[in-house]
Amino acid sequence: MEWVATWVFLTHKWGPSVPKTTKARYPTKPLEGWKHCKELRLQHYKAFITARDEGKAIFTGSGDGSQILVHALHDSLFLSGEPYGASIGGDPAASDAFSEACEARGFARDLDSYMRNYLGSMYLDRYYFGGPFPRPDFVFSFHVCDTHFKWYQIVAEHFNVPTFGIDIPVSGRLSDRRESRQEYLASQIYDGIEWLEKTTHRRFDDERFIQVLHNLTETESLWGQICIQNQAIPAPLDQRALFTLYFPGFMLFYQPETPAFYRELLDEVKQRVKDGIAAWPYERARILHDSQPPWHWMKVFRIMEQYGGVSVGSQYAFCGGCSFDVDDQGVWHAPKTIKERGIVLQSREDAVRFLAEWEVGRLMFSVFCGNADDKNRQFLQMVKQWHCDGVMFHLNRGCEGVAQLQLENRLAMIEAGIPVGSFEGNMADHREFDEAQTIDRIESFMESLGLTKLELA
Amino acid sequence: MVLKEKLVMDRFAEVVKNRHDYAREWKQRTGGRVMGYFCTYMPEEILIAAGMMPVRILGSHEPQDVTERHIYSMFCPFCRDCLAQGLKGRFEYLDGIGMAHTCLHIRQAYSSWVLHVPTKQNFSYYISMPAKPQSPRARPFLIKELEAFKKAVEEWIGRPVTNKDLDKGIEVMNTNRRLMRQIYELRKADKPLVTGTECMQMVCASQCMDKEEHNKLLAEFIKNELPKRTGRDAGTRLMIIGSEDDDTEFLAMAESLGATVVADDHCTGSRYFWNEAPKSEDRIAAIADRYIAKVPCPEKDWEERRRWTHISKLVDEYKVQGALMIQQKFCDPHEFDIPPLMKMLKEKKNVPSLFLEFDVTVPVGQFRTRVEAFLETMQLEM
Numbered sequence: 001m002e003w004v005a006t007w008v009f010l011t012h013k014w015g016p017s018v019p020k021t022t023k024a025r026y027p028t029k030p031l032e033g034w035k036h037c038k039e040l041r042l043q044h045y046k047a048f049i050t051a052r053d054e055g056k057a058i059f060t061g062s063g064d065g066s067q068i069l070v071h072a073l074h075d076s077l078f079l080s081g082e083p084y085g086a087s088i089g090g091d092p093a094a095s096d097a098f099s100e101a102c103e104a105r106g107f108a109r110d111l112d113s114y115m116r117n118y119l120g121s122m123y124l125d126r127y128y129f130g131g132p133f134p135r136p137d138f139v140f141s142f143h144v145c146d147t148h149f150k151w152y153q154i155v156a157e158h159f160n161v162p163t164f165g166i167d168i169p170v171s172g173r174l175s176d177r178r179e180s181r182q183e184y185l186a187s188q189i190y191d192g193i194e195w196l197e198k199t200t201h202r203r204f205d206d207e208r209f210i211q212v213l214h215n216l217t218e219t220e221s222l223w224g225q226i227c228i229q230n231q232a233i234p235a236p237l238d239q240r241a242l243f244t245l246y247f248p249g250f251m252l253f254y255q256p257e258t259p260a261f262y263r264e265l266l267d268e269v270k271q272r273v274k275d276g277i278a279a280w281p282y283e284r285a286r287i288l289h290d291s292q293p294p295w296h297w298m299k300v301f302r303i304m305e306q307y308g309g310v311s312v313g314s315q316y317a318f319c320g321g322c323s324f325d326v327d328d329q330g331v332w333h334a335p336k337t338i339k340e341r342g343i344v345l346q347s348r349e350d351a352v353r354f355l356a357e358w359e360v361g362r363l364m365f366s367v368f369c370g371n372a373d374d375k376n377r378q379f380l381q382m383v384k385q386w387h388c389d390g391v392m393f394h395l396n397r398g399c400e401g402v403a404q405l406q407l408e409n410r411l412a413m414i415e416a417g418i419p420v421g422s423f424e425g426n427m428a429d430h431r432e433f434d435e436a437q438t439i440d441r442i443e444s445f446m447e448s449l450g451l452t453k454l455e456l457a
Numbered sequence: 458m459v460l461k462e463k464l465v466m467d468r469f470a471e472v473v474k475n476r477h478d479y480a481r482e483w484k485q486r487t488g489g490r491v492m493g494y495f496c497t498y499m500p501e502e503i504l505i506a507a508g509m510m511p512v513r514i515l516g517s518h519e520p521q522d523v524t525e526r527h528i529y530s531m532f533c534p535f536c537r538d539c540l541a542q543g544l545k546g547r548f549e550y551l552d553g554i555g556m557a558h559t560c561l562h563i564r565q566a567y568s569s570w571v572l573h574v575p576t577k578q579n580f581s582y583y584i585s586m587p588a589k590p591q592s593p594r595a596r597p598f599l600i601k602e603l604e605a606f607k608k609a610v611e612e613w614i615g616r617p618v619t620n621k622d623l624d625k626g627i628e629v630m631n632t633n634r635r636l637m638r639q640i641y642e643l644r645k646a647d648k649p650l651v652t653g654t655e656c657m658q659m660v661c662a663s664q665c666m667d668k669e670e671h672n673k674l675l676a677e678f679i680k681n682e683l684p685k686r687t688g689r690d691a692g693t694r695l696m697i698i699g700s701e702d703d704d705t706e707f708l709a710m711a712e713s714l715g716a717t718v719v720a721d722d723h724c725t726g727s728r729y730f731w732n733e734a735p736k737s738e739d740r741i742a743a744i745a746d747r748y749i750a751k752v753p754c755p756e757k758d759w760e761e762r763r764r765w766t767h768i769s770k771l772v773d774e775y776k777v778q779g780a781l782m783i784q785q786k787f788c789d790p791h792e793f794d795i796p797p798l799m800k801m802l803k804e805k806k807n808v809p810s811l812f813l814e815f816d817v818t819v820p821v822g823q824f825r826t827r828v829e830a831f832l833e834t835m836q837l838e839m
Binding site: 105106107108110111112143145146147149150151153154156157163164165166167169170171172176177180181183184187188191368369370371372395397400401403404405406407408410411 | 526527528529531532556558560561562564565567568569571572581582583585587588589592593594595597598601602605755756759760762784786787789790792793794795796797799
């Protein structure tokens, strides 16, 4: 069925209309903001090494939103488990040592690989960026995936530190009983604020909270605009770049350097579009990717490129760092900032209400809904808006949360006549990855799109 | 289904084995609707109040190949087995399907079911059951969710669900819980009057048959059959703990090795029925209270580990000597809990554990050897 769908697809309006060639079709050049982005990331992780000496409190928890509240406290650092586990995942030797240390304590090898890397690093008391593991003073985490708080429950028990979790409620569809879910989330946020003040003996600064929210929406808006730029042909950025560049937005939105960096990046990307600068000069087909990549083997995107296939984005890269606005026709737009929405946040109440609404509406959370419809619609929309010729699913054994519904999404794509390919792997555990088989799978998919391997110098 | 000549526990086993025939006959007999549900957070009180028979979707323990295109193989075999039942048309009699938010594995079975398995009346509903029932904010939220669910059910059946109806739903469910607890009490004895296998059949039967009929059978068992029982030599007193587990064949095997399963922490056991809905003028609030206070699945057991309290209490009251940790392969919530739980049992309760990873089918021969070795080790230590 998949092959039939592919044939139909290629012989109709969707098919790549570009002739096969090994000549570069577009100019390319390195991204100027790349180095700055890497520096921002490294600064963030290095900060934990000196945090104690600087009198900073260390929090840990899931990457989803918890730190919005934590950063309303002065002098706090937030170690988000997922990006930290991903960093380790990119280094197979470190990942082996850490995940095996976790498994030796009885935790199953099929649990979230970010978590196993993080817990192993904790058990071995080895911080991947140098020195001992940064002992958290508190655990504070949002919870939208089964893994989230169960992970930090173990961390809190290991360090015997106070802990608080906030449940982000999901329903059958993102739109179902949204007001009630917002109210539930808001009420927990108030409890979380009270807990933070009581437990840390630090003042929760409402002005700072509001400022963090402004930074958050500005950062997300800018990231959304950057992603929208990638709708251009040729794509100015590829998936590898997106996965690196989204880090500041995902983790460092609270600091003013991040929107400043994204403003510069947006200008640069716009200029690339204007000048026709491609991420990959041989772009012949555009691929939507699904799930986190295997961080230890980013070559998956190189294999596609050898055939002229460019991975132009994914729900994870787009929506992980941005809650897009969707209009009545289903079209995605970069989200408006608080100011652009005409909202004035004057009090804690205003801010909490806004945050609850923002979080409950996150498109990324469609993967946690009890119905595949939302995510299926999102895929179809991304394929349309980003002019994709096919979808490549990374069946990610390392993250049950994001891997949910993947096969239903795949079926929905096939039904819509969109070519799909898939490979099996694990985002942060190279032991669950078969390189030869993955190359075969990707090459077959590229060939099914009518592409042949480029003869590159 | 001819049940009357059989003893009650045999009838339960018969119903579980032939649950689809039972449900079809029930529909024919009563003209009522049958609503399928996943997991044990579905408020059956409301469904019974609406005159329906709720039935839990359970698997069949048969190898299958129909779910591969819907649910990726790294998700738990139970959720795939459940979906397989729908895809194979075995629940074709269902009028509707529902779920209250629990783990991401079974949620996918629900999601795929809604997409690919038509129900007679095309009704599906997902309740946003809070993941953190420990939060004081969970109760008011769940009340709203249950009110919305009740309204959806009313629209579906075309009539209001009155307080009187809800009283009946609550009473039927509470009676069922009370009677099953009464039977569980019998396992505390030095010579338990019921086996673990019988108890599992009893609870599974409760999940797939008319609750009022189940209640009658429970009452009949207590009144007429129990006095005739003499109990069995318990041997080693075991507890089973873990993921969804309706593998009675395994349990019967374990109980044939000089051991008796005297307690459990499973959603096909004590977690399903342990607490009742309190009495309240606000019936929906009472139902919400019941599910908030329910012995939690690990997925909902944070920040505090309240499940540990339940398990520890069972260990003490039922004089448990060893625990079998039943882990459905890939079941994340239990995979998080099992290592610290085994440690807690050993260090605080001096209860050794045997970890067993389950699939849809289990290698009984291999497991027999492992359980035998575990029991022998325990006997040496005792």
